[in-house]
Amino acid sequence: xxxxxxxxxxxxxxxxxxxxxxxxxxxxxxxxxxxxxxxxxxxxxxxxxxxxxxxxxxxxxxxxxxxxxxxxxxxxxxxxxxxxxxxxxxxxxxxxxxxxxxxxxxxxxxxxxxxxxxxxxxxxxxxxxxxxxxxxxxxxxxxxxxxxxxxxxxxxxxxxxxxxxxxxxxxxxxxxxxxxxxxxxxxxxxxxxxxxxxxxxxxxxxxxxxxxxxxxxxxxxxxxxxxxxx
Amino acid sequence: xxxxxxxxxxxxxxxxxxxxxxxxxxxxxxxxxxxxxxxxxxxxxxxxxxxxxxxxxxxxxxxxxxxxx
Numbered sequence: 001x002x003x004x005x006x007x008x009x010x011x012x013x014x015x016x017x018x019x020x021x022x023x024x025x026x027x028x029x030x031x032x033x034x035x036x037x038x039x040x041x042x043x044x045x046x047x048x049x050x051x052x053x054x055x056x057x058x059x060x061x062x063x064x065x066x067x068x069x070x071x072x073x074x075x076x077x078x079x080x081x082x083x084x085x086x087x088x089x090x091x092x093x094x095x096x097x098x099x100x101x102x103x104x105x106x107x108x109x110x111x112x113x114x115x116x117x118x119x120x121x122x123x124x125x126x127x128x129x130x131x132x133x134x135x136x137x138x139x140x141x142x143x144x145x146x147x148x149x150x151x152x153x154x155x156x157x158x159x160x161x162x163x164x165x166x167x168x169x170x171x172x173x174x175x176x177x178x179x180x181x182x183x184x185x186x187x188x189x190x191x192x193x194x195x196x197x198x199x200x201x202x203x204x205x206x207x208x209x210x211x212x213x214x215x216x217x218x219x220x221x222x223x224x225x226x227x228x229x230x
Numbered sequence: 231x232x233x234x235x236x237x238x239x240x241x242x243x244x245x246x247x248x249x250x251x252x253x254x255x256x257x258x259x260x261x262x263x264x265x266x267x268x269x270x271x272x273x274x275x276x277x278x279x280x281x282x283x284x285x286x287x288x289x290x291x292x293x294x295x296x297x298x299x
């Protein structure tokens with residue numbers, strides 16, 4: 001059996017959604033419980049990543065739950081000692097794109113165009129509560145958005161992010177760089193968002209900060225509030 | 231603040247002041263991104279998730295016939 005190495009040693013799952021395996025007798029053991037415990041601890045991050053992909057809470061939580069089910073079914077293919085978080089994020093990301101492909105097939109309309117309209121499509125209900133940055137994020141391409149979130153917010157290395165997004169490390173780097181540049185352009189004067197995202201020609205940073213004050217709730221101690229493992 | 235901003239992200243003509251401003255701005259955006267992400271990660275996990283895990287577990291156990299906890 002594979003021995004757990006250092007947490008950083010693993011390369012993480014190369015293949016997105018591992019085949020479901022139903023009977024894994026060796027997993028009906030304490031190790032199975034460990035897996036579940038780790039899974040539980042990572043739910044907050046699955047939710048956060050899902051939220052950044054979908055742009056809304058309900059869809060994100062559905063996605064995170066689908067991910068949990070898949071992860072649990074596929075747990076035998078997880079290699080202990082490798083990066084479970086990256087493994088889960090890979091599953092979540094695949095699930096996101098496959099769900100969306102299905103949605104497209106069912107309702108063929110120009111979702112891409114809808115997504116580029118701030119507050120359009122799925123974001124509509126939430127747009128009023130979104131900060132400038134959150135709205136600007138919706139204007140990025142999927143590739144840029146996910147790369148930026150993984151590296152810039154999720155704390156993943158470029159290598160891990162490349163594994164999750166199934167692309168080369170250099171590709172992730174350039175996507176992150178382009179995403180940063182694009183975000184700044186959107187926030188600081190590009191008229192893609194027009195008046196929606198940027199009311200006047202004011203100081204965007206100050207604007208963001210003031211919005212943040214009203215957005216972020218200080219009561220972190222609530223149930224299940226989890227700290228980020230390093 | 232002028233419109234210079236939007237065109238000078240990778241402009242190297244006047245590296246010093248502008249580049250500094252751009253970097254500062256990028257850092258601010260980075261902080262905001264992390265904050266958005268962390269805000270969600272710090273939310274209480276909805277009960278649905280626990281229910282779901284419990285159900286999965288029960289289903290697995292009844293299938294496997296071996297009790298874990």
